[in-house]
Amino acid sequence: MGQKVYPGRYTTENNEDVVVFIIGMRINKRWAFRKWFPVFKAMPGMIRELYENKDELGFLSMESFYGLRTTIMISYWRSTDDLLAYARGAKHLAAWREFNQKVGDNDAVGIYHETYSVPKGSYESVYGNMPLFGLAKAKKNRLITPEIRTAKKRLSAVKTNSSN
Template sequence: MGKTVYEGRYTTENDQDIVVFLIGMRVNKRRAIGKWLPVFTAMPGMIRELYENKDELGFLSMESFFGLRTTVMIQYWRSDEDLLAYAKGQKHLKAWKNFNQKVGNTDAVGIYHETYIVPQGNYESIYGNMPLHGLGKAAKRIPVTAENLSAKKRLTSVQYEAAQTKPKSL
């Protein structure tokens, strides 16, 4: 998982279902450090647990991004069942309980998450001269060839091809 740059163009296989989970927080009141810092510091322990138990938990990979007020973590999971099971696990439940006790209904900090269940063949990716990143860390990386040169060719699902041949309404 280093920072080796893979020269050339690569994509990922899209032959497995995947769950994309976005989770983050927004600092609404910067001076209320006592309210938002506990939310921020709860994540490292959970991330460590995910990486240490990837196969058992169904966690594949993640990326984190930090803005002035908002953070977002993009996680890739093997299935929605795995993600939901983790949500019921001890570390997450403890963090959620602590959040509710310390933050409660205050408007000093906000949290959010979004979950997307993506069936095989319904996603595609392209990486040019990049280290492993995003879906490229979660799914098998393969070189771009004539067979997968375009996004259309990489989206090989039955739904995509059916949508392309469906008659258009006037």
């Protein structure tokens, strides 16, 4: 059974700050399996931990994508403090130590991350005929009404409501 599709156009609430964290790896040398596979296999345990402890950790949701050489995980967090606290946590530190021991500066595998701290009212989204995805999975999925039909209206809705 597939995910429930929400027919029509939806958006998300943008009345709270959100942190978007993008992390991934790139296999630079496919034949160096012993170098990149430990990096690849470290993620499922951390993802499981995040979903099992969402409220406590401040983790909201995530999406994952896999290409021929590159993986990417986009995650949404309640705050940068929550994200940084998780980075200092036992499971992440253990994975980071293992990476440094097995890979270090070896160029067989690359890793990357980007962090965006986005203030409330400074982001918007639209989903047409989609299951819960991205921010709509991380935050509240909301039907688009005439008052918020355009991106400009969705972006200004929080500013308008805040000045009342």
